[in-house]
Amino acid sequence: MQTTGPDFDRVFAALGDATRRDIVRRAIAGVEGVAELADHYPMSFAAVQKHVAVLERAGLVTKQRSGRRKVVRTHVEGLRAAQRLLDRYEELWRGRIDRMTALITTTKERNK
DSSP, X not given: OXXXXXXXXXXXXXXXXXXXXXHHHXXXXXXXXXXXXXXXXXXXXXXXXXXXXXXXXXXXXXXXXXXXXXXXXXXHHHHHHHHHHHHHHHHHHHHHHHHHHHHHHHHHHHTO
16 A cells, blocks of 8 residues: 555654644644643643644644744644545455455355
């Protein structure tokens, strides 16, 4: 299966952390600054900045300056690329399950 495009290892490693998934969720819900995001977590501002940086390197969010704020926005295409990859895997596994089901059904019918 071809996985050209984003660095999917980096994308899924970034999404492997609950805080980063929550940051993405909050970015999808609306624009928040890094400082506002930091208010939601029991960690330092610097730790939240590091989580945002991981998501940014993975192509899942962008960070832009708006005055004195650093605003975090969802990078929709990064999320869509990850979803397309997961869809391809789902299609692959559903096909395998369908073939196994057909094989089991055929075997049962022969043994009757």
